[in-house]
Amino acid sequence: MNTDVMFSSKTDAWATPKAFFRELDEEFHFNLDPCADEFNHKCDRYFTVKENGLSQDWGGFFCFLQSPLWTRNRKVG
Numbered sequence: 001m002n003t004d005v006m007f008s009s010k011t012d013a014w015a016t017p018k019a020f021f022r023e024l025d026e027e028f029h030f031n032l033d034p035c036a037d038e039f040n041h042k043c044d045r046y047f048t049v050k051e052n053g054l055s056q057d058w059g060g061f062f063c064f065l066q067s068p069l070w071t072r073n074r075k076v077g
Helices: 018-028
Strands: none
Touching: none
């Protein structure tokens, strides 16, 4: 496993490529990105780290969630 590549970024705030999102969105019509920020959100409605999207109510929304499988010791809350 090439961990040098996996841990080479200074941040874990990665964005899903727009073309990939568009392809999925054509089928699923997402309207909430619950783990995003003002720069990388894919939907008009989104929650940031400060809002702690994982603790928010997602009821009634079609959510898009593409996040890393791990965090780099980032404290949320």
